[in-house]
Amino acid sequence: MDYHVKSNDIIISEKDLDLDETLDCGQAFRWKKAVSEYPCTYEGKFLNTFLKVSQTKNGEFIFHDTTEKDFLNIWYDYFDFGTDYTELKKQFSEDETLSKACEFAGGIRLLRQNSWECLVSFIISQNNNIPRIKAIIDRLCEHYGGLFPSPEQLSQENTDSLSYLRSGFRAKYICDASNKTADGTVNLSEIAEMPIDDARSALRQISGVGPKVSECVLLFGMHRTEAFPIDVWIKRVLEEYYPNGFPTFAKENAGIAQQYLFHYIRNLPAKSE
DNA sequence: CGCCAGGACGCCC
DNA sequence: GGGCGTCATGGC
Numbered sequence: 001m002d003y004h005v006k007s008n009d010i011i012i013s014e015k016d017l018d019l020d021e022t023l024d025c026g027q028a029f030r031w032k033k034a035v036s037e038y039p040c041t042y043e044g045k046f047l048n049t050f051l052k053v054s055q056t057k058n059g060e061f062i063f064h065d066t067t068e069k070d071f072l073n074i075w076y077d078y079f080d081f082g083t084d085y086t087e088l089k090k091q092f093s094e095d096e097t098l099s100k101a102c103e104f105a106g107g108i109r110l111l112r113q114n115s116w117e118c119l120v121s122f123i124i125s126q127n128n129n130i131p132r133i134k135a136i137i138d139r140l141c142e143h144y145g146g147l148f149p150s151p152e153q154l155s156q157e158n159t160d161s162l163s164y165l166r167s168g169f170r171a172k173y174i175c176d177a178s179n180k181t182a183d184g185t186v187n188l189s190e191i192a193e194m195p196i197d198d199a200r201s202a203l204r205q206i207s208g209v210g211p212k213v214s215e216c217v218l219l220f221g222m223h224r225t226e227a228f229p230i231d232v233w234i235k236r237v238l239e240e241y242y243p244n245g246f247p248t249f250a251k252e253n254a255g256i257a258q259q260y261l262f263h264y265i266r267n268l269p270a271k272s273e
Numbered sequence: 274c275g276c277c278a279g280g281a282c283g284c285c286c
Numbered sequence: 287g288g289g290c291g292t293c294a295t296g297g298c
Contacts, residue, residue, distance in 0.1 A: 026279055027279090122279075123280095125278090125279050125280085126278095126279080126280040126281065127277090127278060127279095127280050127281080127293080127294090128278055128279080128280085128294095128295085128296095129277080129278035129279085129296085129297080130278080130279075131278095131296090131297085132278080132295070132296060132297085133278090133279080135296095136295095166294080166295065166296090167294080167295085168293075168294025168295050169281095169282095169292090169293045169294050169295095170293095170294080171294090173281085207281085207282085208280090208281065208282085209281080210280060210281045210282085211280085211281090212279070212280055212281085213279090213280070213281080216279070229279070230279095231278095231279040231280080232277090232278080232279075232280090233279070234279085262279075266279095
């Protein structure tokens with residue numbers, strides 16, 4: 001990854017990044033496609049910092065109105081620019097299906113998101129579809145002036161006061177996650193450092209957090225790349241292409257492999273969405 | 274009307 | 287331990 005400063009912007013050269021594939025692939029739900037002079041532009045926030053980022057025709061990226069300091073302190077990590085995805089994909093290409101998946105959507109990167117936001121987001125994601133997950137999270141953040149609420153803020157709410165979310169049966173799960181995180185029963189920064197099986201069971205103390213949600217929090221919110229969320233789509237991949245099990249050579253980064261496979265299988269029959 | 278969506282829970286055996 | 291109905295909501 002190379003970058004340089006150009007007036008108020010940071011210009012990035014990075015071939016292993018595609019904004020649509022990375023920001024709109026079901027790992028993060030708060031990025032919004034914006035109209036602009038560039039082929040692809042997204043706007044969003046990480047914690048309290050706003051970003052407008054564009055992908056240009058020649059494959060460069062513009063981080064608009066971004067200081068070098070913010071780029072290095074925030075966005076470099078968020079976009080996981082410290083990881084060599086070319087090398088990763090090279091490893092994955094040992095496997096035929098994975099190789100095709102990487103070729104299909106080679107611009108996916110694993111974002112380093114906030115664990116609390118991921119926890120709530122993937123609680124909301126259960127038995128739900130991506131457009132409606134985004135709509136519920138939109139209503140939630142809108143309620144707090146455009147920022148994702150803290151555990152302390154959300155722990156003041158109850159299922160009735162959350163009815164504006166129209167999140168259905170998930171509201172009671174959001175409350176439990178908020179209460180346990182706010183009062184320290186669940187400590188996300190400690191969980192992030194635990195051995196993975198301990199981390200799994202710690203997360204699953206929360207009502208509404210089962211195998212799939214805990215795996216997503218570990219992968220997307222704690223960058224535990226060995227976490228491997230299995231949803232209906234990945235279940236299909238495993239049944240169709242890996243009847244004898246997922247290749248162990250990719251174990252350390254199984255979660256990243258999963259991202260390529262998820263995007264691949266969802267778009268195989270027809271480019272939906 | 275039905276089925277499905279980045280599932281988990283409660284209850285049953 | 288595995289199997290199954292249920293849980294809100296909305297799009298198709």
